[in-house]
Amino acid sequence: MKSSRPLFCEKSMCKAFHIQGSDYYFAVSVVVATIGAFVLGIAVHRIFSFPVFLYAILVFADALTKSKLFAIAIKALAASFV
Numbered sequence: 001m002k003s004s005r006p007l008f009c010e011k012s013m014c015k016a017f018h019i020q021g022s023d024y025y026f027a028v029s030v031v032v033a034t035i036g037a038f039v040l041g042i043a044v045h046r047i048f049s050f051p052v053f054l055y056a057i058l059v060f061a062d063a064l065t066k067s068k069l070f071a072i073a074i075k076a077l078a079a080s081f082v
Contacts, residue, residue, distance in 0.1 A: 034052055034081075037049050037051060037052045038052065055080075056077060056080075056081075059076060059077050059080045060073050060074075060076070060077045061073075062076075063076035063077065
């Protein structure tokens with residue numbers, strides 16, 4: 001049985017699924033801000049990378065307290081940046 005969902009997005013299909021270029025601006029801005037914080041942390045002062053490390057610690061601690069497994073907390077940390 002064939003699926004009615006397309007495997008690729010043509011212009012007419014993108015309109016049907018409401019995929020627009022503006023939908024990814026927030027995600028791109030988060031990635032640029034994270035990379036920018038690391039670059040500023042290395043080049044200028046390490047205080048610029050503090051928010052990224054704080055976020056990583058909070059994600060790790062939350063996953064560790066909820067799952068009680070160290071491996072799951074590490075995977076949650078990796079998934080949060082992906």
